[in-house]
Amino acid sequence: MSETNEHSRLFLPSKSSPSTSTTEVTISWSNLHVETRNSSSSCWSSISSSCFRRHKKKQEKSRILLQDVSGTARTGQILAVMGTSGAGKTTLMNALSGHYGDNLLVPSGNVYLNGFPTTDTERRKSGHIGYVEQQEYFIDTVSLEEHLIFQAMLRLPSEWTDDERRSRVKNTIAQLHLNKCMKNTINQLSGGEKKRLALASVFLTEPSVLLIDEPTSGLDSYLAMHIMDFLSSQPTFHDH
Ligand SMILES: Nc1ncnc2c1ncn2[C@@H]1O[C@H](COP(=O)(O)OP(=O)(O)OP(=O)(O)O)[C@@H](O)[C@H]1O
Ligand SMILES: [Mg+2]
Structure with a gap:
């Protein structure tokens, strides 16, 4: 956890090719x-002479x-x-x-x-750990597709061409059943669609370790099951 651990070093291959397996x-x-x-912190106590009295700092x-x-x-x-x-x-x-x-x-x-x-x-x-936080923050006025294209520009390796990035975005949108709302701005998405967008933003880079906080919150039971099926169908689970 320490930032000054002298023994720690990066040891894993960098993720570069669009077709790399995880x-x-x-x-x-x-x-x-x-x-x-x-x-x-300051500690305020009972009302005295119609004003709050501040006590000395309390540890x-x-x-x-x-x-x-x-x-x-x-x-x-x-x-x-x-x-x-x-x-x-x-x-x-x-x-x-x-x-x-x-x-x-x-x-x-x-x-x-x-x-x-x-x-x-x-x-x-x-680049090996993807984290979908419990509460994601988005820019409300961009569309779902624009958000993912922007994420692809930022997160995918610099060797990737624009076409490869757009193709990855398209596939990820399809995998998460987001096609019908891909042109919606983010403030027009339902809670479950936003959750899937958060997952899509992370899936774009195909991280080896996925940390998902509350993966199915805000989803109905069909989509919750779909997300769990989707997670367990990822290539990394096939041979285990
Ligand atoms: N930065 C912080 N400063 C002080 N207390 C914190 C901080 N972050 C979390 N906590 C406290 O730590 C405890 C654990 O919080 P955490 O968010 O990890 O719980 P959780 O298990 O994820 O809960 P939930 O299921 O409600 O999301 C809570 O009591 C929370 O109030
Ligand atoms: Mg929590």
């Missing part, structure tokens, strides 16, 4: 621990969000993380993907790709 990657993690930073204790969590997800496996609301599922996904919403959290522990320790930055930049 690289086999096992992700494992050990002793992940995330807690909030100690902070001091807030840090709160543990993840405690010594270890695990492994091998190539070809679908691993479900289940827990009550607030149990720490999103915090775990953020830790594995190397994304933290803010710098108010103190993480420690190790995340390995194919057995090699990695830093948060390496995992974010490796």
Whole structure:
């Protein structure tokens, strides 16, 4: 988790050819621990003489969000993380993907790709981990297709031609049953269509490890089943 781990290095092939099959990657993690930073905050107390009285700064204790969590997800496996609301599922996904919403959290522990320790930055930049966050943010006024073309321009390797990028976008739209709304602007999409767009944005690059926070939220039971079938039909699952 540390950004200064001298032993960590990138060791996986870069993703370049449009027809490459997904690289086999096992992700494992050990002793992940995330807690909030100690902070001091002003403390306001009871009304006195018709105004709030401010007390001196109070030290807030840090709160543990993840405690010594270890695990492994091998190539070809679908691993479900289940827990009550607030149990720490999103915090775990953020830790594995190397994304933290803010710098108010103190993480420690190790995340390995194919057995090699990695830093948060390496995992974010490796191109091997795709992360569909619980809450995705889009520009409302672009169309679904434009959004994906833009993502393809940004995320696919520079060797790819425009035609190859457009073809990948077209295939991804079809795989996620998004054809009928591809010309809609994002503010015209339903909740389930937005969820599938978030998945499509990540599937574009065919990452080896897919981290999906709440993969079926906002989908009806048919689409939820379709998404799970689609995930398990990915090439990486065929031989396992
Ligand atoms: N940056 C933060 N600062 C302080 N507390 C946080 C922070 N991020 C998350 N938390 C707290 O950590 C706990 C775990 O949050 P997390 O989002 O990981 O839960 P979750 O299991 O994904 O829940 P849900 O099923 O509702 O999405 C929650 O109590 C949340 O309030
Ligand atoms: Mg969550």
